[in-house]
């Protein structure tokens with residue numbers, strides 16, 4: 001059970017042994033575990049040819065063929081590679097090259113294009129979106145990652161996804177989700193987070209009547225932060241003319257945010273709430289946002305998520321989450337940008353310490369005024385740059401933040417009779433022990449997007465997207481046969497738990513199943529160790545230690561979840577907006593003041609050393 005002590009304990013995910021959950025232990029002790037595999041072949045499960053394989057192929061890989069079909073029905077526009085300047089090498093410079101078309105990269109690219117920048121977006125995979133992509137199989141359209149979409153509302157200034165799409169003339173049909181998530185927690189605790197805020201508070205206070213005042217005070221404080229956020233025009237916090245302008249226009253909101261910047265949600269919850277089960281529930285609320293507990297979740301991020309779900313609401317894009325990146329990609333082309341798929345950036349080229357372009361796996365070199373990397377900071381600085389040593393700013397980042405675990409994901413098609421008719425779209429399941437919240441395979445995330453959009457599955461069927469945290473080291477050193485067998489075994493345990501907790505008869509209703517592991521995430525999303533994003537290595541000072549978009553290498557910027565404000569589709573969209581603004585100022589497309597820049601960037605870099 002979580003307690004105040006839980007809040008101050010150091011994190012224990014440093015060694016693989018301390019990360020082993022009871023379920024993992026059960027598996028490791030069995031015939032599929034690493035310990036029983038000493039001396040086994042180390043060949044990867046993906047040693048087959050990516051484009052030609054027909055069997056044993058991961059969802060994302062197989063989607064290469066299938067999504068190509070989907071795309072050909074309504075083609076994604078890209079610059080034809082045969083005559084493009086991108087394909088012909090060094091002949092033309094771009095203002096900005098963006099490496100990677102995750103939501104962070106796409107938003108940065110589109111925001112630069114609408115300011116008139118010449119943008120080239122390079123994506124390793126076949127379609128845009130990264131973790132927000134999609135794939136199709138046997139009549140099912142699966143989201144690769146999250147189906148819980150924040151920032152898609154139609155009011156305020158925090159609806160960053162709606163705004164990013166509107167900026168390139170796009171609007172998606174959205175399906176409102178009446179319940180953000182249905183929690184199924186230890187001791188039979190069942191809580192639905194209703195779209196209606198009062199309905200949610202009613203449900204929570206009915207379960208914890210003795211904490212009714214504390215509940216209102218904690219969530220009320222979240223609203224104070226959210227309202228401040230929602231009253232600002234959101235642009236780069238690294239650009240002083242904008243930042244000082246916002247302080248001048250809206251000093252209360254800015255001071256409120258400055259006050260909460262170094263704070264964590266768990267500490268604020270503990271000011272008002274004493275019940276340990278309720279504090280554990282708030283840990284679970286934060287775990288969705290940050291994959292760590294409330295004491296390591298920045299208050300600004302927690303507030304953003306815990307209020308936007310009631311303010312703009314959670315809205316599912318009809319046709320699947322993959323529609324968002326597709327629309328952004330099409331909008332980018334319409335605004336004069338270029339996209340090259342299957343473009344694997346191997347190197348960021350530097351000259352006199354400044355980033356000047358990139359080199360692809362094909363050997364092609366492309367030059368630009370600036371390079372923006374949507375790969376994680378670990379991938380960017382440790383794999384793509386030829387530096388004598390990692391800059392001290394990045395070392396500081398790596399000291400403050402470590403890689404979050406990856407996921408084991410199961411995409412399933414099932415016959416509809418296995419689901420009760422009033423089933424909610426999103427569920428979080430942790431049956432027995434709050435201590436397993438962060439343990440590998442401990443908490444189960446479950447999305448059933450067909451509850452909102454039946455068009456994603458054949459008639460009479462549903463999609464179940466099940467995922468749970470998993471570490472790469474649990475999946476290494478296995479032969480292909482052992483790897484496949486372990487996937488089935490782990491997935492079977494997870495499906496069994498859902499069958500027991502939620503849907504009796506689930507196994508018998510399965511019509512389709514594909515399992516991804518951390519290796520799958522590493523390979524198809526090009527993320528170091530398949531990581532979901534950064535998590536604090538110790539107890540963070542809120543968001544204070546999180547780097548923004550500029551880096552120690554002149555002309556090189558980062559965007560995505562290893563930048564401020566962190567993990568989450570809306571969070572990386574904000575990072576894209578901030579990045580585009582800072583880059584635009586640096587390449588002369590926005591106002592800037594060199595003197596103020598120097599002062600602010602120096603100050604922010606000093607702030608980070610305090611974290």
Ligand SMILES: NC(=O)c1ccc[n+]([C@@H]2O[C@H](COP(=O)([O-])OP(=O)(O)OC[C@H]3O[C@@H](n4cnc5c(N)ncnc54)[C@H](O)[C@@H]3O)[C@@H](O)[C@H]2O)c1
Nearest residue numbers: 100102103104124130131145146345526560561567568569
């Ligand atoms: N299950 C989930 O809910 C889930 C899972 C994963 C991620 N997500 C969300 O998505 C966020 C990540 O978004 P993001 O914008 O930071 O990134 P992303 O990981 O979604 O996209 C990065 C893109 O960059 C491409 N790329 C990486 N290295 C490259 C290279 N060298 N050359 C060319 N292309 C390269 C990848 O192929 C990918 O398309 C996460 O924080 C999370 O919130 C959700």
Ligand SMILES: CC(C)=CCC/C(C)=C/C=C/C(C)=C/C=C/C(C)=C/C=C/C=C(C)/C=C/C=C(C)/C=C/C=C(\C)CCC=C(C)C
Nearest residue numbers: 148254257258289301304426427445446447565567568571
């Ligand atoms: C600069 C300085 C120093 C100072 C100044 C002050 C100021 C002005 C400040 C400001 C600030 C700001 C603006 C900030 C902002 C922020 C933001 C926007 C944030 C955001 C965030 C977001 C987030 C984090 C999100 C997240 C989400 C997520 C992660 C999600 C997830 C989901 C999932 C996983 C799914 C689930 C499922 C189930 C349950 C099934």
